[in-house]
Amino acid sequence: MQNSLTNYKISITNNSYDARLGRLMDILESDEQHSVDELGEMLGCGRRTIYRMLKVLQQGGRPIDYNKSHPRLKDGKRDEDTCSIFLSSEEVQLLMQTIHCLSMDNPFRQSLSSKFGATLRNTLMPYFTCNSNGMRCVAGINRALLCHRQLVIKGYASSNSGTISDRLVEPVRWSTNCRQLQAYDVGKGGMRVFAVSRMQETIVSDQEWQHEAQHRKLEEDCFWMTGDKIYNVTLLMDLRALNLLHEEYPLSEQYKVRNSGDKTRPYKVTLEVRSPLGVERFVRGLSEHIAVEGTITLKKEHKIANQ
Secondary structure, eight states, X not given: OOOOOOEEEEEEOXXXXXXXXXXXXXXXXXXXXXXHXXXXXXXXXXXXXHHHHHHHHHHTTOOXXXXXXXXXXXXXXXXXXXXXXXXXXXXXXXXXXHHHTSOTTOHHHXXXXXXXXXXXXXXXXXXXXXXXXXXXXXXXXXXXHHHTEXXXXXXXXXXXXXXEEEEEXXXXXXXXXXXXXXXXXXXXXXXXXXXXXXXXXXXXXXXXXXXXXXXXXXXXXXXXXBOSEEEEEEEEEOHHHHHHHHHHOGGGGGSOEEEOSOSSSOEEEXXXXXXXXXXXXXXXXXXXXXXXXXXXXXXXXXXXTTO
């Protein structure tokens, strides 16, 4: 018996990108033949955008034939067993809010999250953690990520400089906690972390990425701090502190808990951190329940050539 279920591949798009993609499909399904440059002129975008859209169509089950550099759908048909769904940012927001209403132990919530795949989950998770203004900022960030566009962060409140200013960035990826954006800061010329809670507004630029060679992943520790250095820190804790460590910072559960031999703080954990700041704040907030054994020591340092 033939399987009647269709395999759906989901792509997230913003409204203008979605419209272009739909127009591109119409052109490819017609009897017309156009080069990539001609398609770019017709759709008002560059060659890179055309190639990205063609790749999206291929991943969605629409085979592309590059006959003499004039892309067309093979046989003018899509894969019969596959169907693509293109979601706008607003549809994504509604979808994830709906899933979020399900309880954590609901099997449908777990199943939907699993079926969507890593790309969809990573892109949508920030919607769970923001207020209404933050959700609008996240929507702009996601559009810039998907379309490889530069982004203007309006009124960013920087804790490091103590100033509020606009920042031009190229979004690269969401952090592990999905509350911070890792992006290339065009003005400062390097990778930075930007907290969504400190943004007033995000505006997607028409300018595509210009510094992709300098994009890189910023490694994070269990306190969601980034850095190229790795420090070792050993903590002595009571049960309250250990529970709070695991509940507030789930990535810390990867480290083995040992017996310290101290009746007051019987639990001992050695962590690898990217910056002393995160662990110092945690210890300071629980000074009666936690202590640092010895000192925080530098384990190793990574040299980044492109920085």
